[in-house]
Structures are given as structure tokens and as C-alpha cells.
Amino acid sequence: MPLLAVKELEAWYGESHVLHGVTFDVPSGEVVTLLGRNGAGKSTTLKAIIGIMRRRKGSIRFSGKETIGLSARAIARSGIAFCPEDRGIYSSLNVEENLRLPPVVQDGGLSVDEIFDMFPNLRERLKSPGTKLSGGEQQMLAIGRILRTGAKFLLLDEPTEGLAPVIVQQIGRTIKELKARGFTIVLVEQNFHFASTVADRHYVMEHGRVVDMVPNADLAASAAKLSRYLGV
Amino acid sequence: MFDLLGIPPQVLFSQLLLGLINGAFYAMLSLGLAVIFGLLNIVNFAHGALYMMGAFGAWMLLNYLGIGYWWALLLSPLMVGLFGVLIERLLLRWLYDLDHLYGMILTFGLALVITGLFRNFYGATGMPYTLPPLLTGGHNLGFMFLPNSRAFVIASSLIVCLSTWFVIERTRLGSYLRAATENPALTEAFGINVSLLVTMTYGFGVALAGFAGVLAAPIYSVNPTMGSDLIIVVFAVVVIGGMGSILGSIITGFSLGIVEGLTKVFWPEASATVIFVIMAIVLMAKPAGLFGRSS
Ligand SMILES: Nc1ncnc2c1ncn2[C@@H]1O[C@H](COP(=O)(O)OP(=O)(O)OP(=O)(O)O)[C@@H](O)[C@H]1O
Numbered sequence A: 001m002p003l004l005a006v007k008e009l010e011a012w013y014g015e016s017h018v019l020h021g022v023t024f025d026v027p028s029g030e031v032v033t034l035l036g037r038n039g040a041g042k043s044t045t046l047k048a049i050i051g052i053m054r055r056r057k058g059s060i061r062f063s064g065k066e067t068i069g070l071s072a073r074a075i076a077r078s079g080i081a082f083c084p085e086d087r088g089i090y091s092s093l094n095v096e097e098n099l100r101l102p103p104v105v106q107d108g109g110l111s112v113d114e115i116f117d118m119f120p121n122l123r124e125r126l127k128s129p130g131t132k133l134s135g136g137e138q139q140m141l142a143i144g145r146i147l148r149t150g151a152k153f154l155l156l157d158e159p160t161e162g163l164a165p166v167i168v169q170q171i172g173r174t175i176k177e178l179k180a181r182g183f184t185i186v187l188v189e190q191n192f193h194f195a196s197t198v199a200d201r202h203y204v205m206e207h208g209r210v211v212d213m214v215p216n217a218d219l220a221a222s223a224a225k226l227s228r229y230l231g232v
Numbered sequence B: 001m002f003d004l005l006g007i008p009p010q011v012l013f014s015q016l017l018l019g020l021i022n023g024a025f026y027a028m029l030s031l032g033l034a035v036i037f038g039l040l041n042i043v044n045f046a047h048g049a050l051y052m053m054g055a056f057g058a059w060m061l062l063n064y065l066g067i068g069y070w071w072a073l074l075l076s077p078l079m080v081g082l083f084g085v086l087i088e089r090l091l092l093r094w095l096y097d098l099d100h101l102y103g104m105i106l107t108f109g110l111a112l113v114i115t116g117l118f119r120n121f122y123g124a125t126g127m128p129y130t131l132p133p134l135l136t137g138g139h140n141l142g143f144m145f146l147p148n149s150r151a152f153v154i155a156s157s158l159i160v161c162l163s164t165w166f167v168i169e170r171t172r173l174g175s176y177l178r179a180a181t182e183n184p185a186l187t188e189a190f191g192i193n194v195s196l197l198v199t200m201t202y203g204f205g206v207a208l209a210g211f212a213g214v215l216a217a218p219i220y221s222v223n224p225t226m227g228s229d230l231i232i233v234v235f236a237v238v239v240i241g242g243m244g245s246i247l248g249s250i251i252t253g254f255s256l257g258i259v260e261g262l263t264k265v266f267w268p269e270a271s272a273t274v275i276f277v278i279m280a281i282v283l284m285a286k287p288a289g290l291f292g293r294s295s
């Protein structure tokens, strides 16, 4: 049984219907990417899984339990953590408060010291307002703060967007380390090369649907197909 | 003895004191409004009526149940806070997805209903509330006489305002509140109960108004319109300080009370309008208010 099973997921922003039956599985312990052009519905899919999209339909089973009717709070409490595309760092909270904000939902989360070992930059900036950090540091903070909660299932929306290559590498190492620790991760990525270095499989989205799945091992063979999908 | 522009120091200091007292009320009331506005995005027009209910609560506790001032300081705000919780759960809750205007109209209507009901039962004339013995008398500070009752109001307001500031800016609960104010959807997605925070915040904000009402009972008379008279000035204070700023509303509240007091000494005719003149100037120079962040 996959850890997360999404079936025929639909979602709306007000009257605007943007997901039209998204179906895919995330096996436990894997890093899975959602690829696709701008506006394909990748972020919306993550927001529907965590429950921020209030108008949604279909089925989302997490650990075998249906979550489609639950509130975002209940879904978070069941062990899913979300890192949004805009990073969601709070300007009225300093770095330390941002880091400690998400409540611990189950045992086994990383300690604050372990998070600092992963992202040493954060340690020196504890008292600065969250949004005074550089883009890379904000991304580290956004990832770091959800590692404390004990959630072992992470939704990361474009964590490498707009960041310098060294920081992208650091985030890549982090994702591999988390996978080694048993985390399961859904990663939305535009950076296809980056995705290929960390993921086990890739789902391709188009117009609010998942239209294809490519195991990372078959990536080279599917390169032509993928570049057609992604328009790269 | 010194004289300032021909004004005897006793007059100056007693007006300063009156100003500080008014400022103490402005601060408590605008603080509650700011906290509520920050999280709920609702301008709580019922604030003045709830302040009046706080004062009446103290009066009823004393006259119907024989419960005195000190217990009333605790019980009356608690009752007003619970009433606020009901308002939020039963009425305001339904309006969050609509335009802010609806919240304003609803709370404005509530204020009219509450004030009307109290006027119906208790008439429009004020009822006295006697000072508790501990607060009668006062101290001669040399340059002026400081009545205990007044000193108590100023000290209580300072303590309550600064504690509120501390909880919001320096505690974990406060960080939840600030996070929910800034990005409620994401905060909820971390597993934080934003809807409970909203209810508690409204309850707390109006309990502050109730507390101010109890403090006002022995100083001013208790009457159904005491809130509507005061709240207009408080809204001006909130606009000057900047909607939603915690420290801003405390500082602005006290400062404007003092400014108003000083105006009474130097230019008595202007004292009733000085706050509104300041509001107009601030709105022209800094539309988001002195402490407000423009968005
Ligand atoms: N808040 C919103 N209100 C209305 N429509 C929205 C909103 N956010 C996104 N959309 C629309 O929903 C569709 C899917 O958007 P989504 O953000 O999920 O795309 P995406 O695949 O994450 O794209 P990108 O790569 O640009 O981040 C798009 O057509 C977009 O215009």
C-alpha cells in the first residue's frame, strides 16, 4: 500500500476549476516529484493534499486513511508537513520563532540542534526578523521548521527556485539525508536536472491532471518525451 | 513655586493627570480594537457598548449580588469576554469570507441594540458607583494631590496593556497569534487551531473593554451611552496609531490623553477637537498611522 494515494482529485479556486482528476501514488520512503509547465496545477495539488484548498473533491488516502473531508489542521496533525512555494516565512516572527512555530505532531522530529547542523546559517540569525534573511536562508528556515514537527511526509513546493547553485546543492544533500532517515517527500520542481539527482520517480502534470509517470532509472530513455511535456 | 506662562502648576498637573486617565482608557480600548482588527480584520464597532457593559456588570454585581469592586474587576470582564465569545461564534464567524464592511455593519448594529436595551431598562441618566474604601483618599505629592482612585486606574491600565504586549510579542502563544494574523491559511496548515485563536482573541479584546468599563465605573457615572461617547475618540486614536499595531495603540492612547489634557490648559476651546485635528494631519502625512505598516 502506498503511503499516499491520490485518486481523481479535483479542486477549485472559487469558481475556477483547476484540478481535473489528479491520480498518483507515493510509496513510503520515496522522493517523488511533480513536474509540469507553469500553471499545470502542481502547487494546487500540494495545497489540496495539505487541505489549504478548501473546495476539493475525490480521494486522498494517507496511511490508508481518507483525508479529503478533514481540515488542514487535522491533516497536519496526522503527520503531513507543507513548505509553500513562497516559503511562507512570517515577517512578524524572528528566525527562532519561525523555527519553533509549527507544533510537534508526533515523536521522532529533528531537534533544533540537528536542524542547525543541517543549516548552520540559521544559528547566527536567530533574533533577526524572518524575512530579513537572504532567499536561500529563508528556504532553509522554511524546510528546517517543518523537520521539528515529527511529520515524516513532506510536501516541498519548488525549494530550489531562484537560489544560487551552492544552496541548491545544499538542499539536494538535505533531501537525500531526509530520505535516508526514512522521510517520504513530494517535491514540486522546475529544475529538471536537480529533480533527477534526488528523486525515485517523476509524475508529469498537464492541465490539472497527472499525464505520465517516469521512474528515475528510465530517465535517460524518456528524455525526449519529457522535454516535450515540459517544453524545455 | 514656578509658573508656566502664567499657569499655576496645580492647574497644569491636575489637567495632566486627567489627560493621563483619559489616555489610560484610550490605550486599553484601542489596544483591544487593534488586537481584534489584526486577527479578524473587523473594526469592532461594538467596543464602546461592551465597555459600557463592563461598567454595568460591576454595578449589577454590587447592587444585585453585593459583590464589590475587586471581584468585579475580575468577574465583569470575564462575563463581557464570554459574551464576546458568543458574538464571535454565533455571528461574526459567518462573515469572514465576505467583505469587511459586513463585520462593521454587524458590530455597529450590535452596539445600537445593546445600548438601546440598557437604555430601556436603566434609563439615560447615570448611576453612581461608590469607590471602594481602599481607593478613597490620596497622596500629596508636593506639587499636586494624587487621588488613589486615579493612580489605580493609570497603574492598572499600564499593567494590563504591557502584559498584553508581552504575551503577544514575547510568548509562544503570542507567536501563534502573530502568525495567524499574518498568514492564517498556512498557520492552520501547520496544525495550529486558528479558529480557536480567533474566538479567544475576540473574547480577550472585548474583555479588555469590559475591564476598562469596570475601572471607569467609580470615576465616571455608569450610564448606557458612556461607551458611544468615548468610542469615537478611541477610533481616532486607533487611526492615528495605526490599525493593528499593539505597542502603537498603547503609546498613542496615553500620549493623546496627555496632549488632550495639555490642550485643556493652554487652549481650552480646542481640547474637544485636538485629537481629530491630529488625526487629519496624520492621515495626510502617514495614511497607515504613526505605527502602522502600509500594505
Ligand atoms: N489563488 C488562485 N486563484 C485563482 N487561480 C489560481 C490561484 N492560484 C493558481 N491559480 C490557477 O490555477 C492553475 C494552477 O496553478 P498552480 O499554482 O497549481 O500551478 P503550478 O503548476 O504550481 O505552476 P508554477 O510552476 O507556475 O508554480 C493556474 O491556471 C493558475 O492560474
Ligand SMILES: [Mg+2]
Residues within 6 Å of the ligand: A042, A043, A044, A085, A157
Ligand atoms: Mg507552483
